[in-house]
Amino acid sequence: MAKLTxxxxxxxxxxxxxxxxxxxxxxxxxxxxxxxxxxALPTIKYVIEHDGKAILFSHLGRVKKEEDKPGxxxxxxxxxxxxxxxxxxxxxxxxxGKQLEDAIANxxxxxxxxxxxxxxxxxxxxxxxxxxxxxxPELGKYWASLGDVFINDAFGTAHxxxxxxxxxxxxxxxxxxxxxxMEKEIKFLGDAVDNPQRPFVAILGGAKVSDKIGVIDHLLxxxxxxxxxxxxxxxxxxxxxxxxxxxxxxxxxxxxxKQIMDKAGDKLVLPVDNVVADKFDNDANTKIAxxxxxxxxxxxxxxxxxIKLFESVLKDAKTVVWNGPMGVFEMPxxxxxxxxxxxxxxxxxxxTTIVGGGDSTAxxxxxxxxxxxxxxxxxxxxxxxxxxxxxxxxxxxxSEK
Numbered sequence: 297m298a299k300l301t302x303x304x305x306x307x308x309x310x311x312x313x314x315x316x317x318x319x320x321x322x323x324x325x326x327x328x329x330x331x332x333x334x335x336a337l338p339t340i341k342y343v344i345e346h347d348g349k350a351i352l353f354s355h356l357g358r359v360k361k362e363e364d365k366p367g368x369x370x371x372x373x374x375x376x377x378x379x380x381x382x383x384x385x386x387x388x389x390x391x392x393g394k395q396l397e398d399a400i401a402n403x404x405x406x407x408x409x410x411x412x413x414x415x416x417x418x419x420x421x422x423x424x425x426x427x428x429x430x431x432x433p434e435l436g437k438y439w440a441s442l443g444d445v446f447i448n449d450a451f452g453t454a455h456x457x458x459x460x461x462x463x464x465x466x467x468x469x470x471x472x473x474x475x476x477x478m479e480k481e482i483k484f485l486g487d488a489v490d491n492p493q494r495p496f497v498a499i500l501g502g503a504k505v506s507d508k509i510g511v512i513d514h515l516l517x518x519x520x521x522x523x524x525x526x527x528x529x530x531x532x533x534x535x536x537x538x539x540x541x542x543x544x545x546x547x548x549x550x551x552x553x554k555q556i557m558d559k560a561g562d563k564l565v566l567p568v569d570n571v572v573a574d575k576f577d578n579d580a581n582t583k584i585a586x587x588x589x590x591x592x593x594x595x596x597x598x599x600x601x602x603i604k605l606f607e608s609v610l611k612d613a614k615t616v617v618w619n620g621p622m623g624v625f626e627m628p629x630x631x632x633x634x635x636x637x638x639x640x641x642x643x644x645x646x647x648t649t650i651v652g653g654g655d656s657t658a659x660x661x662x663x664x665x666x667x668x669x670x671x672x673x674x675x676x677x678x679x680x681x682x683x684x685x686x687x688x689x690x691x692x693x694x695s696e697k
Contacts, residue, residue: 299482300473300695302339305445307348309405313443313468314343314475315461315690317452317674318354318373318410327376332452335674337380339449339475340408347405351443352377353460355453359415360424374410381408391416392438400442414460428459436463443468449475451482452675454690455682465693472695477674482691484671485617485682488650489518493614498683499606499637501526501620501656505549508620509556510684516560523565523606525598525622525633532557532566533589541572541589565609569599571623571630578627597623598633607640615648616641619680621655634659642668652679 305312316336321328343350357368374387386409388399399409417427417435427435436459440446446468448454448461465472474482488496498519500508505528515522524532527544534540535553557564572593573580584599598606610616618641622633634655641649642665651660652673660666673679681688 298697299479299691300470300697301479302342302447302473302475304697305447305471305473307343307346307445310348310445311351311400311403311443312343312348312445312447313351313353313439313464314339314447315450315453315464316340316352316354316475317450318352318370318377319356319452320373322356322368322372325372327372330376330380332674333373333377333380335477336449336475339447339477340381342476343447344406344408349400349403349405350408351400351403352408352410353414353439353464354410354450355415355428355458355460356413357415359413359418362419362422365413365416365419368413368415370410370413377408377410383408385410388412392435397442414458417459429456431457431459431463433463435459437467440464440467444471446472447475448472448690448694449477450690451478451673451678453678454478454481454675454688455678455680455686457689461690462693465690465695468695470695472693474691474694478691478694480671481673481675481679484648484650485652485673485679488615488617488648489515489683489685492518493648495520495613496615496617497521497523497610497613499523499525499610499616499618499620501528501622501634502653503527503544505531505546505553508680509549509552510686511619511680512556514685515683516556516563519563521563521565521609522560523609525567525602525606525637526620529567529570529598530589530595532564539588539590540595541591542594543572543589544594565605567598567602568605569601570595571597571599571633573630576624578629582629596627597630603633603636606637610640610644613644613647615650616644617650617652617683618656619651619653619676619683621653621659625655625659631659635663638663638665641665652676
């Protein structure tokens, strides 16, 4: 790739500012799922093994008022990171000022420091001012002044223009590099979309067509087949003139769905049967519906024939990108379609398989097939934006080689 990477930087004795994505679940002062912390370890270890001083920035949740701050402190994350690195991590409970500046000045080569949640800057004196999430120019400039070089390893926020990614990078021209995780994300998603081995199959699920219009449009130019599942399939059914009962339906997107189908021809693969329920409940009465869905019933998963159809499309694929569940994945009785797709992807040994998005990622991890896939993206929103062919501000701000 044409971007500067961590391996291009001289790190010895340098104050290395690093944007990571530690936006992880924290409950009762303990980190739940630490996958995002683990994903950042290779870059952090590289920095400290090359005698850099690693100064880490991350957001956690959304801070909209002062009362949000105590529950969204990064202190538990610092403790978990310290356990994973098996070395001390200095936690600084503020985002600016003398306490932070002194802590950085006192660092020795190879040490690690974690700055408090960058979104604490979104609330000042009780006001919601969005200094971090609005990319306040003074804040980006201030944070940049604390270091010598900058590494962005937070792909999960690359689609957002924040002070802690774009702001810092803009103020460090020629010194802003991609970390190993960011580099990997750009490589796999970039190659998959722009230089795929064929056949290239995209699987798109989730609730709404409106969330994926841009992605479908862009991928129609790139993919050989696009499989559609999840709630958005019912808007396509309605566009075909089928009855969808009480299923999720975006009436204002029926014409858009028709246009997509006209443009796509046989590239678009829709479910041929659905698991329907008499209410939105895991314990609802269910049956399989082909064609029309009766009033009083709603589609909550793809059916067995659809699973077989999708598998037949995927079996010869050489590149697969999957984003979004096939049904209401959070209810076990309607997770079967999503799990079946995840299981099948794990059997494709000669294909590049890339998974992004919360439920798709959860499915492959639940099945234990994550290790059999080529790449699991750490950024749902960022990977979707990438699949739309849009520029990601966090990546654009990284210096060119």
